[in-house]
Amino acid sequence: MDKPKTLFEKVWERHVVKSRESEPDLLYVDFHLMHEVTSPHAFNMLRQMGRKVRRPDLTLATMDHQVPTTNLDKPVQDKIAAEQMDALYKNSEEFGVKMLPWGSKGQGIVHVIGPERGLTQPGMVIVCGDSHTSTHGAFGSLAFGIGISEVAHVLATQTLPQRKPKTMAVNIEGKLPSDVTAKDLILGILQQIGTDGGVGHVIEYRGEAIRSLSMEGRMTVCNMSIEGGARAGMIAPDEVTFEYLKGRSNSPTGEDWDEAVSAWKELYSDEEAVFDKEIYIDASKLKPFTTWGTTPAQTIPLDSKIPYPTNETEKRALEYMGLKPGISIKDLEVDAVFIGSCTNARIEDLRAAATVVKGHKVKEGLRAIVVPGSMNIKEQAEIEGLADIFIDAGFEWRSAGCSMCVGMNDDILQSGQRSASTSNRNFEGRQGKGARTHLVSPSVAAATAVIGRFASVTDLNKEEVTQ
Structure with missing residues (x-):
């Protein structure tokens, strides 16, 4: 009989391309998101190595960090912002990466556009040169931020060497008071575990209070996992997840949809799975924070x-x-x-x-x-x-x-x-x-x-x- 596994362990093991003792595992990356701030040096590294983007169809770039939010009909006044935005435009064009330019339909914050386009799906490994990539874990994916050299590695190989983190369960039992939102919930969690409580771990959020959240609420919770020091945050997919994804532009359709949902339903922590660390919070005692x-x-x-x-x-x-x-x-x-x-x-x-x-x-x-x-x-x-x-x-x-x-x-x-x-x-x-x-x-x-x-x-x- 197989050893009971956590949700994280199931996703991790399905993505290991190569594993050697005392070395990081080599993970396959399902999807890669980019923005204008952390990408220029990564593309320069590709040029220095004489490499192309291995799977341009599995990377999406957007402009979000530096973009002005007013006067879209006028030139960008901030010199650094203009340079970074221009670099992303030219790099994406040169390397064949799809890019959503400033002000275009679909452009937006990198961790917002992935889910809304149905690109973020359960069971994936998703990376981005941004710490709040943990947002996507709300769908039962393993999603985490990476550094500039790692961005280049993913672009060149569609893989990434990573040491396997430990597991942590945050169990929020009971019902949330009517005036307590997902933002209050994660602030309450951080108040309890501190900024270093999740260091070296991937957190799985569990319990009645989590299951009651909408997908937007779940994304809010997973988004701030990094503020507790965690490598990533995850929530097991369920009917709420499937309903959110159904009909989105990049979601499976027809028989493919039925097959996908059947596979996604297997993404949960086994009942006897053991976490390296576990905490419990009474949802009924939380307040607006x-x-x-x-x-x-x-x-x-x-x-x-x-x-x-x-x-x-x-x-x-x-x-x-x-x-x-x-x-x-x-x-x-x-x-x-x-x-x-x-x-x-x-x-x-x-x-x-x-x-x-x-x-x-x-x-x-x-x-x-x-x-x-x-x-x-x-x-x-x-x-x-x-x-x-x-x-x-x-x-x-x-x-x-x-x-x-x-x-x-x-x-x-x-x-x-x-x-x-x-x-x-x-x-x-x-x-x-x-x-x-x-x-x-x-x-x-x-x-x-x-x-x-x-x-x-x-x-x-x-x-x-x-x-």
Whole structure:
């Protein structure tokens, strides 16, 4: 009888091309995603080696990190951004790689366009020169970020040497409270495991709370696996996964679809499978969260007070964030609200935020922007009237890109400004030199934009009653 295996072990073993003792396994890569920032040097390495792209049909390039999200009809003003975008265009053309240029239909954040086009499928090994490639693990794929030399290796060979990580299970049992979103769930997980809790492991998220999430919610959870130090995050595919993929442009059809689903249903951790590390979380005790410090693990419930520092790292975080221990997080005023990023810029996220802001106005003096995750999502949001709701409320409605998540082009904060952001990182200077970032869900971001202080939807409803 075969040894019981985890989901990760099943996917890994199916992709091993060569395995030798004391050496990394050589893995076959099913799909490779690229963007303009980490690709130029990789293509230069191919030229130096005199190599071609082994399987150009298994690589898709898009422009996302550096692209402006306004003035698509004008030349790119940022010199570095323009150079990187031009390089990706020319490299893709020279090496025969399909590329989605800035502003084109289908262009968008690399971890948004893969799933929406049906390119991300269960059981795959997917790589990209970006740490948040873990997003795709929501489909039961093994997806992780790689370095520039590894990008070149994949381009040249469609394989990648990798040492096998350990396995970790995060079990979230019970039902999530009605006001707790997928973003709150992953922030709660990070609060418990810390930024190094998953180092050297691939995390599988399991339990009733995970199964209850939509695919968009599952992508949000897996997206931030890297913030806990994990190599990747995975969720076993189920009917929710299959329904999301059915009918997408690159999904199987007809008999091929039936065969694919039959194979995907085998992608789960066997009942007796043993994980190297396992933790349990009671979903019913989770609340809407926000970060207070400079790592995603420095997180507290929205109804809490800023904690007193227990070490020098926390003391430095408080100083950088301009916070005093003991004050309520809800007393903090914000200068900006950002709804976007590969974590929370999908159509479901925009619908949630629009539902909250409908009929309201952004607090006077506060800057609020919405950046869809792809041009397809932008179009869909405009068809549904979501864009009109945001614009009427006083939000800036932008085109697709990473935008303020990475603080590039004009989408940055000024030093000392405080933001409520649906992105994935709140590091020092992440959204601009001296900027102070608090990570929140789309619903909290929307309520905060209206009230001007950190607020939940419940707080917004209460304020309406008292007015």
